[in-house]
Amino acid sequence: MGSLTNFTERTVEYAKFLNDFKQLLKDNSLKFTIQREVILEMLYNSDEHLTPEGLHHLIQEKHPDLNTGIATVYRTLSLLEDSEMVTSLSFGAQGKKYELGAKDHHDHIICTKCGSISEFVDEEIESRQKKIAEELGFIMQEHSMQIYGICKACQTKK
Amino acid sequence: MGSLTNFTERTVEYAKFLNDFKQLLKDNSLKFTIQREVILEMLYNSDEHLTPEGLHHLIQEKHPDLNTGIATVYRTLSLLEDSEMVTSLSFGAQGKKYELGAKDHHDHIICTKCGSISEFVDEEIESRQKKIAEELGFIMQEHSMQIYGICKACQTKK
DNA sequence: GTCGCTGCAAAGTCTTTGCAGAGAG
DNA sequence: CTCTCTGCAAAGACTTTGCAGCGAC
Numbered sequence: 285m286g287s288l289t290n291f292t293e294r295t296v297e298y299a300k301f302l303n304d305f306k307q308l309l310k311d312n313s314l315k316f317t318i319q320r321e322v323i324l325e326m327l328y329n330s331d332e333h334l335t336p337e338g339l340h341h342l343i344q345e346k347h348p349d350l351n352t353g354i355a356t357v358y359r360t361l362s363l364l365e366d367s368e369m370v371t372s373l374s375f376g377a378q379g380k381k382y383e384l385g386a387k388d389h390h391d392h393i394i395c396t397k398c399g400s401i402s403e404f405v406d407e408e409i410e411s412r413q414k415k416i417a418e419e420l421g422f423i424m425q426e427h428s429m430q431i432y433g434i435c436k437a438c439q440t441k442k
Numbered sequence: 443m444g445s446l447t448n449f450t451e452r453t454v455e456y457a458k459f460l461n462d463f464k465q466l467l468k469d470n471s472l473k474f475t476i477q478r479e480v481i482l483e484m485l486y487n488s489d490e491h492l493t494p495e496g497l498h499h500l501i502q503e504k505h506p507d508l509n510t511g512i513a514t515v516y517r518t519l520s521l522l523e524d525s526e527m528v529t530s531l532s533f534g535a536q537g538k539k540y541e542l543g544a545k546d547h548h549d550h551i552i553c554t555k556c557g558s559i560s561e562f563v564d565e566e567i568e569s570r571q572k573k574i575a576e577e578l579g580f581i582m583q584e585h586s587m588q589i590y591g592i593c594k595a596c597q598t599k600k
Numbered sequence: 601g602t603c604g605c606t607g608c609a610a611a612g613t614c615t616t617t618g619c620a621g622a623g624a625g
Numbered sequence: 626c627t628c629t630c631t632g633c634a635a636a637g638a639c640t641t642t643g644c645a646g647c648g649a650c
Contacts, residue, residue, distance in 0.1 A: 315624050315629055336615080353632040358615060380614095393580060406574055412567050413589055420562065422551055422591035429587040431571055433580035473604055473649050494640080511607045516640060538639095 298328050301369070301384065308367050319352050323360045333373060333381040333401050336361060373401075373428075391428060395435035402435070456486050459527070459542065466525050477510050481518045491531060491539040491559050494519060531559075531586075549586060553593035560593070 305324055309316050326342050327334065334342070340357045343350065361382055364370040372380040373392065381401070389410075390403040409429065417424035463482055467474050484500050485492065492500070498515045501508065519540055522528040530538040531550065539559070547568075548561040567587065575582035 313625095313629085317624070317630060319631070351632075355616075355633080356631060359630085362616095393575065393578060395580070402578065404574055404578065406570055409567050409570050412564055412570075413587075416562060416564055417551065417589050417591050420551060420560065421594035421597075422553070422589065423597060424589055424591040426590040427588060428590075429571075430585060431575050431580065431582055432584040432586075433575050433582040436579035439579075439581060471604080475605060475649070477606070509607075513608080513641075514606060517605085520641095 298325075301328060305364075305369065308369070314363075318350060319356050320360050320363075322347055322350065322352070323357060324364075327364075327370060327382065327384045333383045335381050339382070391430065393431040393433065395433065395438055456483075459486060463522075463527065466527070472521075476508060477514050478518050478521075480505055480508065480510070481515060482522075485522075485528060485540065485542045491541045493539050497540070549588065551589040551591065553591065553596055558593060558595075 301324060302321070305320070306316055308314075309320075322343055323339065326339055326346070330339075330342070332338075336354065336357050339361075340352065340354045343352050343357070361370065361372075365372055365382070370382050370384055372382050390405045391409075393402050393404060395401075413427045414424060417427075459482060460479070463478070464474055466472075467478075480501055481497065484497055484504070488497075488500070490496075494512065494515050497519075498510065498512045501510045501515070519528065519530075523530055523540070528540050528542055530540050548563045549567075551560050551562060552558070553560075571585045572582060575585075
């Protein structure tokens with residue numbers, strides 16, 4: 285029974301993203317194309333943080349008929365990022381990774397061996413950040429934090 | 443008199459960097475060249491976080507006689523980064539910025555209007571980070587935190 | 601002298617852009 | 626129908642690499 289509930293929640297949540305996206309397009313006289321829908325869907329269904337190239341590969345795999353170009357992926361990601369529906373992460377490595385925004389805020393912990401990224405939230409840190417920005421005279425807009433280390437899986441892998 | 447003290451401290455500190463650098467080179471059978479020295483010196487004397495291109499410009503300006511190539515800047519920065527004498531920062535924007543490491547650990551607050559980067563430290567956050575990594579089963583190596591906002595100067599500039 | 605270093609230019613990545621035909625509204 | 630999108634390929638930005646001569650040790 286738990287699984288039905290999850291399924292429902294997930295579906296509803298995706299519908300919300302899709303709706304927001306359609307609204308965004310409408311508001312700007314832009315068009316809702318299959319390519320844009322697929323990109324949003326892939327971002328939603330992927331638990332990982334995707335690179336533009338990784339996203340492109342995934343789309344070619346799941347929707348080979350569309351023959352989506354990498355340029356469209358970049359253009360759509362920029363669009364989504366500008367309207368704050370996705371967030372880009374750029375940690376050290378070349379290129380950026382993207383994740384669907386509007387999820388709850390969270391920070392990242394990155395494994396330096398395998399490159400995997402996990403998420404976490406810590407209220408204490410969140411509130412300290414606000415205070416620090418204030419003290420320094422900044423109007424805080426965003427913040428992000430990363431911890432780098434070796435994940436459990438890579439530790440056992442010797 | 444304060445200024446003499448500062449001057450002395452700064453000089454001593456630079457000598458330390460220089461020494462570490464020379465040692466590093468010796469340990470790896472690498473050579474101490476004028477270009478490498480100038481790059482270290484520029485990094486030390488700049489209060490800003492420099493891009494490879496910015497660093498290159500600066501060197502051409504201060505030492506036009508050397509005619510240093512951008513490739514050498516990149517090569518030296520990689521060398522310094524690999525040996526952990528400098529740290530690279532990659533926040534959203536394209537390309538990386540570099541800063542001399544081995545200064546005290548600190549985090550960054552970035553103005554989204556003018557792009558300037560300031561530094562700060564907060565012990566409470568530092569200790570929370572350690573705890574979080576532990577809880578998640580990670581062996582923590584590094585961490586970094588950024589706050590984005592509008593700095594005081596840009597706020598008054600309307 | 602030897603062997604690493606440098607500048608130059610060419611080659612690589614990753615990302616953006618121009619264009620002509622395709623497709624959404 | 627109109628006006629935006631798309632794929633393609635070319636162009637850009639940033640970074641790395643190969644090479645022949647130069648210079649530190």
